[in-house]
Amino acid sequence: MSVHKTFRIRRFDPSNDAHPYWATYTIEAKPKFSVLDGLFAILENQDGTLGFRYSCRAGMCGSCAMRIDGREGLACRIRLENLGATISVEPLRSLPIVKDLTTDMTPFFDKYRKIDPFFVGDSPSFAEQTPEPLRVDPTQPLRQSANRAIDCISCGACYSACPTVASNPAYLGPAALNRAFALAADERDREADRFALISGPEGAYSCRSIGNCVSVCPAGVAPLAAIQLLRRGKSASAT
Amino acid sequence: MSPGYDELTCDFLIIGSGGAGLMAALHAYDLNPRLNIVVVAKGLVGKSGCTRLVQGGFNAALDPKDSVEKHFLDTVKGGAFLNNQDLAWALVSDAPEIIRKLETKVGVFFDRRPDGTIHQKAFAGQSFDRTVHRGDLTGIEIVSRLHDQLFARKITLIDETRALDLIPTKDGSGIAGALLLHQRTGAFTLARARTTLLATGGGPRMYKFSAPSIEKVGDGYAMAYRAGCDLVDMEMMQFHPTGILAGASRLSGMVLEEGLRGAGAYLLNAHGERFMQRYDPERMERATRDVVSRSAYIEIMEGRGTPAGGVYIDASHLGADFVAKTFPGMVRRCAEVGYDLTRRPVEVTPTAHFHMGGVAIDDRCRTAMPGLLVAGEDSGGVHGANRLGGNGVAESCVFGARAGVTAAQICSELDMHAVDASAVNTALDAALAPLTRPEGENPFAIRDRVQAVMWEDAGLVRSGPQLARARATLDELSDRALHCAAPNERRWNLAWQQVLDVRNLITVASLTARAAEHRTETRGSHARSDFAKRDDGRWLVNIHLQNDRIFEVPVVMTRLKPDAAVPA
Numbered sequence: 001m002s003v004h005k006t007f008r009i010r011r012f013d014p015s016n017d018a019h020p021y022w023a024t025y026t027i028e029a030k031p032k033f034s035v036l037d038g039l040f041a042i043l044e045n046q047d048g049t050l051g052f053r054y055s056c057r058a059g060m061c062g063s064c065a066m067r068i069d070g071r072e073g074l075a076c077r078i079r080l081e082n083l084g085a086t087i088s089v090e091p092l093r094s095l096p097i098v099k100d101l102t103t104d105m106t107p108f109f110d111k112y113r114k115i116d117p118f119f120v121g122d123s124p125s126f127a128e129q130t131p132e133p134l135r136v137d138p139t140q141p142l143r144q145s146a147n148r149a150i151d152c153i154s155c156g157a158c159y160s161a162c163p164t165v166a167s168n169p170a171y172l173g174p175a176a177l178n179r180a181f182a183l184a185a186d187e188r189d190r191e192a193d194r195f196a197l198i199s200g201p202e203g204a205y206s207c208r209s210i211g212n213c214v215s216v217c218p219a220g221v222a223p224l225a226a227i228q229l230l231r232r233g234k235s236a237s238a239t
Numbered sequence: 240m241s242p243g244y245d246e247l248t249c250d251f252l253i254i255g256s257g258g259a260g261l262m263a264a265l266h267a268y269d270l271n272p273r274l275n276i277v278v279v280a281k282g283l284v285g286k287s288g289c290t291r292l293v294q295g296g297f298n299a300a301l302d303p304k305d306s307v308e309k310h311f312l313d314t315v316k317g318g319a320f321l322n323n324q325d326l327a328w329a330l331v332s333d334a335p336e337i338i339r340k341l342e343t344k345v346g347v348f349f350d351r352r353p354d355g356t357i358h359q360k361a362f363a364g365q366s367f368d369r370t371v372h373r374g375d376l377t378g379i380e381i382v383s384r385l386h387d388q389l390f391a392r393k394i395t396l397i398d399e400t401r402a403l404d405l406i407p408t409k410d411g412s413g414i415a416g417a418l419l420l421h422q423r424t425g426a427f428t429l430a431r432a433r434t435t436l437l438a439t440g441g442g443p444r445m446y447k448f449s450a451p452s453i454e455k456v457g458d459g460y461a462m463a464y465r466a467g468c469d470l471v472d473m474e475m476m477q478f479h480p481t482g483i484l485a486g487a488s489r490l491s492g493m494v495l496e497e498g499l500r501g502a503g504a505y506l507l508n509a510h511g512e513r514f515m516q517r518y519d520p521e522r523m524e525r526a527t528r529d530v531v532s533r534s535a536y537i538e539i540m541e542g543r544g545t546p547a548g549g550v551y552i553d554a555s556h557l558g559a560d561f562v563a564k565t566f567p568g569m570v571r572r573c574a575e576v577g578y579d580l581t582r583r584p585v586e587v588t589p590t591a592h593f594h595m596g597g598v599a600i601d602d603r604c605r606t607a608m609p610g611l612l613v614a615g616e617d618s619g620g621v622h623g624a625n626r627l628g629g630n631g632v633a634e635s636c637v638f639g640a641r642a643g644v645t646a647a648q649i650c651s652e653l654d655m656h657a658v659d660a661s662a663v664n665t666a667l668d669a670a671l672a673p674l675t676r677p678e679g680e681n682p683f684a685i686r687d688r689v690q691a692v693m694w695e696d697a698g699l700v701r702s703g704p705q706l707a708r709a710r711a712t713l714d715e716l717s718d719r720a721l722h723c724a725a726p727n728e729r730r731w732n733l734a735w736q737q738v739l740d741v742r743n744l745i746t747v748a749s750l751t752a753r754a755a756e757h758r759t760e761t762r763g764s765h766a767r768s769d770f771a772k773r774d775d776g777r778w779l780v781n782i783h784l785q786n787d788r789i790f791e792v793p794v795v796m797t798r799l800k801p802d803a804a805v806p807a
Binding site: 013015030031032033034036037040043044045048049050051052053054055056057058059060061062063076077079098099100102104105112113116117118119120121122123124125126127130131132133134135136137138139146147150151152153154179183186188189 | 683
């Protein structure tokens with residue numbers, strides 16, 4: 001017996017449409033189909049104009065983050081069998097729309113860039129000599145919490161779910177602050193001033209500890225915990 | 240009438256943002272910060288491509304008890320002596336330094352041993368446990384950190400832009416750049432460069448079950464071939480033995496990493512037998528990928544497959560806690576489609592994974608075409624007839640770095656060439672045609688057909704008649720693909736992109752089938768049911784394809800011969 005699911009998709013083409021609107025499609029939901037499989041079924045057989053972003057289809061690249069039944073997630077990892085008969089799909093919030101479910105990630109990466117997200121070693125240039133790797137105790141608590149923070153796949157789910165991002169356009173957001181923490185906790189990193197980059201009004205102190213970032217993260221990262229540790233690290237280094 | 244295009248001029252144009260593209264950009268920039276470097280990615284820079292999908296890890300001889308000579312021996316034996324030995328040597332001899340760079344300059348987190356040194360784990364086909372990793376999701380960490388490094392440098396990044404074709408110089412002496420299509424806007428850009436690097440990834444997506452990301456369809460091979468480059472070893476397509484089976488979901492074919500077999504997981508047929516006993520009793524599940532994949536395929540074909548048409552991988556005897564802790568990414572992936580990897584067998588299928596063939600290069604990533612460099616999966620020769628697990632990301636990073644060094648050296652010597660304007664117009668017209676048709680073929684249906692034909696007739700075990708049939712079908716599909724229609728808007732038009740994808744896919748599939756038909760023996764990943772034996776007397780040659788010509792060139796054994804027990 002075949003199972004059918006109805007997709008309500010929030011569509012918007014900024015060049016043609018005055019306002020976003022809902023479009024409805026019904027597909028045959030084959031066993032183990034993900035939301036992404038459902039979107040492809042629509043694109044390939046019903047409506048070649050539907051816009052969405054995809055790449056790895058296995059939860060590793062973070063390209064297909066969107067809002068599914070009102071909650072951020074990766075379309076490739078959410079199975080239709082765990083959803084109801086009608087599924088609403090919308091683009092991420094707080095980002096401009098390219099078309100339909102495809103958002104422009106530029107503001108997200110512009111903010112990410114502001115925290116100097118790059119590791120700075122003893123000899124950062126590839127034109128310089130390469131030092132021997134340091135010995136790093138894998139059981140050291142800082143390394144362990146950094147190790148969790150680096151799992152971020154920069155999909156933007158936390159950014160969309162964060163009410164502070166929505167209300168304060170300058171706020172760096174959970175992913176960027178989480179990256180700042182991962183670097184601050186990395187004993188190999190030599191940039192001393194990263195705390196200065198996150199302590200302004202757009203930084204860690206603007207977080208209101210609501211925790212949506214933790215509950216929606218598809219990679220199991222806890223940006224809120226990282227932000228709290230950043231604040232503590234800052235006050236520790238100030239004293 | 241064609242719409243216009245704008246122009247972009249740079250020193251170094253990099254097409255692709257996987258490990259090879261990013262390493263090239265970083266190396267070229269650091270060696271000459273005055274270079275104007277542009278990275279173009281088909282998806283988002285840092286997300287698109289397959290280095291990110293690397294799970295297992297990166298082979299490098301770091302341990303004092305290991306050596307680059309041993310790594311070389313494993314690589315060439317694994318490649319059934321078809322490797323370009325100079326390239327294989329470059330791979331193994333640079334790999335340790337590249338790991339040190341990733342650790343100390345890029346800040347990659349590699350797993351550690353209790354003493355604080357870099358941990359290395361067991362992979363198949365290797366004489367030493369030399370695979371450096373970060374858990375079971377190594378690629379995400381490597382590419383994310385390389386992506387971060389771009390932010391410390393002045394490098395232009397262009398997202399969601401595909402290259403349509405390489406553009407020759409006006410005098411036909413080499414490559415002058417590429418015509419680009421910005422998928423979000425539908426606008427075209429002629430990118431002119433002193434040096435262009437192809438690093439787009441290979442063509443396994445031509446098969447029904449495959450591992451790579453969806454947008455990776457061998458664009459680099461197809462563009463290079465159309466531009467007149469020499470492609471080598473295209474018959475050599477690696478199938479990974481353990482692609483997850485998840486029904487009709489696109490997840491099917493995604494790899495469950497080799498570390499599972501390295502750690503001792505069993506492969507079972509439907510009767511619960513460890514079938515590798517029959518095919519390679521000595522190495523069992525830790526035989527090389529070509530051997531294990533083919534064995535699983537034979538089990539399935541002979542009726543000992545699972546209900547879904549696969550075999551089982553069983554890690555339950557390793558202990559649920561160990562599996563959960565060592566392979567969290569794999570456990571999660573399985574759980575999402577209803578399997579418990581820690582306690583029960585999981586259904587898997589051989590899945591097209593990596594294309595050993597590609598554009599012929601030298602050990603500085605130069606092609607015979609002035610102005611064109613190639614690195615990573617787009618190039619051929621490093622791995623011969625079969626790639627070892629853990630040598631793929633190593634190749635991307637090692638040769639990406641080499642391409643960056645080469646570009647930094649030659650960019651100052653090379654002139655900016657005038658372009659062949661007619662080539663630009665031909666590429667534009669071909670790209671735009673599907674938008675003007677109100678009705679026509681569905682590109683997705685053609686893609687499905689390509690994947691089915693290649694799986695059935697040019698897959699794990701092939702024969703002359705099957706390959707001839709595959710080629711005929713591909714010719715027919717190639718004609719049909721010329722009549723595809725796509726909605727007429729150019730902006731973010733996924734159906735249009737699929738038309739462009741499927742053309743390249745058919746080109747690469749045809750090259751694969753043609754080379755496979757030519758090689759009348761079984762070697763490495765290439766198995767012929769009508770020529771089941773390896774024939775070193777006749778076939779220690781590489782098959783080349785160029786401008787519709789097929790020819791053979793003997794392998795030059797610069798370091799190691801098949802009868803030698805140790806490196807020369």
